[in-house]
Amino acid sequence: MSIWEYANPVKFLRASGIVLPWIVAGAALCTVVGLVWGFLTPDDYRQGATVKIVFLHVPAALMAINAWMMMLVASLVWLIRRHHVSALAAKAAAPVGAVMTLIALITGAIWGQPMWGTWWEWDPRLTSFLVLFLFYLGYIALWEAIEDPDSAADLTGLLCLVGSVFAFLSRYAVNFWNQGLHQGASLSVAPGERMSSVYRYPLYVSMLGFFLLFLALVLIRTRTEIRRRRLAALLAREHRA
Amino acid sequence: MIELGKYATTVLSAYGISLVLLVAIVLQTVRANARARRALEEYDNRG
Numbered sequence: 001m002s003i004w005e006y007a008n009p010v011k012f013l014r015a016s017g018i019v020l021p022w023i024v025a026g027a028a029l030c031t032v033v034g035l036v037w038g039f040l041t042p043d044d045y046r047q048g049a050t051v052k053i054v055f056l057h058v059p060a061a062l063m064a065i066n067a068w069m070m071m072l073v074a075s076l077v078w079l080i081r082r083h084h085v086s087a088l089a090a091k092a093a094a095p096v097g098a099v100m101t102l103i104a105l106i107t108g109a110i111w112g113q114p115m116w117g118t119w120w121e122w123d124p125r126l127t128s129f130l131v132l133f134l135f136y137l138g139y140i141a142l143w144e145a146i147e148d149p150d151s152a153a154d155l156t157g158l159l160c161l162v163g164s165v166f167a168f169l170s171r172y173a174v175n176f177w178n179q180g181l182h183q184g185a186s187l188s189v190a191p192g193e194r195m196s197s198v199y200r201y202p203l204y205v206s207m208l209g210f211f212l213l214f215l216a217l218v219l220i221r222t223r224t225e226i227r228r229r230r231l232a233a234l235l236a237r238e239h240r241a
Numbered sequence: 242m243i244e245l246g247k248y249a250t251t252v253l254s255a256y257g258i259s260l261v262l263l264v265a266i267v268l269q270t271v272r273a274n275a276r277a278r279r280a281l282e283e284y285d286n287r288g
Contacts, residue, residue, distance in 0.1 A: 031263075039256070040243065049248040053255045060259070099266045103259045110255045114248060217266065220274050227277040231284055 007083035009226045016219045023219065027212035034059075034206025041199055053111045055203055059210035061104035061129070061170075067097030067214060068132065068160070068167035071139075075157035085222065087153035088229065090160065091143050092221030096214055098136035105129060128169040135163035149229065 005011055038055025074090035077083055108126065109119045120126065139159055146152035195203070245252050 035256075039252075043246070049245040049252050052245075052252050056255060056259045095269075096266060099262050103262055106258055106262075107255045110251055110258075114251055213263070213267075217270050220270050224270075224274040224277045227274075227281045231277070231281050234284060 004081075004083070007081075007085050009085055009230070012085050013223055013226060016223060020216065020219055023212055023216045027209060027216045029209075030205050031209030031213055034202055034204075034209045037202035038199075038206055041202060044199075047115060050111050050114060051199065053107050054199065055206045057104055057107040057111065058203060059207040060100045060107065062207060063210050063214050064097055064101035064104050064129070064132065065167050065170050066211075067093050067100060068135075068163060070218075071097065071160050072164045072167070075153075075160040078153050079157045084153075084229070085226065087149075087157070088225040089218060089222045090156070091153075092225055093214075093218045094136055094140050094143070096217045096221070098133065098140065100210070100214070101129065101133040101136055105133060125170060128166050132163065132166045132170050135159070135166055139163065 035055055039052050041052060041055075043049050044051035071090040071093050074086040074093070077086035078090065105126075108129075112121070113119050139156055142156050142159055143152050146155060
């Protein structure tokens with residue numbers, strides 16, 4: 001049994017069809033519980049009620065970066081091994097990643113206005129996140145602009161490699177540059193409590209919910225792309241006959 | 242009732258906009274999948 005077996009579209013459709021209901025159920029449960037639990041947490045002594053925005057902002061930002069990293073891995077698999085399902089999975093992830101990035105940018109701006117006194121600052125993390133969002137839009141546009149699917153997968157794969165620099169910068173910008181407004185990581189594996197358990201546990205549930213939601217959406221969208229590709233191939237064959 | 246105080250607009254707008262975006266991507270994904278499945282089934286049924 002090898003992971004490459006799932007590069008076969010029929011096997012991918014069959015396997016994803018089995019796990020998808022469970023992932024959808026988990027995504028719905030964890031996202032709703034995480035956000036409702038987060039919304040019901042007490043006010044922070046400094047941030048007041050705006051602390052509730054963290055349960056949207058942090059999971060969305062996390063998935064925004066990780067979605068691009070997933071696209072990078074899938075694109076590399078396509079460029080190296082030429083498995084069509086991996087190229088379609090990368091294509092499927094882009095709109096979901098773009099939405100996650102947009103949520104992170106908007107919730108960050110909404111939180112920043114009362115806390116920092118500004119909606120926007122050309123801070124290293126904010127700027128690299130904005131560039132990442134533009135990369136998402138460019139990636140989606142490039143897929144739509146090129147008619148030949150293999151050429152589109154090649155070029156978007158290369159774009160994904162370049163964009164990974166900004167995905168990486170978005171994650172580590174606060175460590176590279178200290179002059180920004182954005183604070184360091186709220187959660188860390190390093191010792192020492194950075195966030196009270198009152199906020200930490202609902203945040204974990206929300207993060208799990210956003211991850212499962214991303215996974216469910218990418219699986220559904222990949223299945224859609226496989227079906228579209230199959231229909232296009234059948235119609236092209238019919239046209240040639 | 243949850244008291245959001247002076248940050249009520251801030252918190253509610255963050256949740257509102259985020260939920261609209263999440264629901265939009267979920268609906269778009271489900272509809273596109275249903276369309277693709279139907280189109281392939283119609284082709285198969287055509288024989």
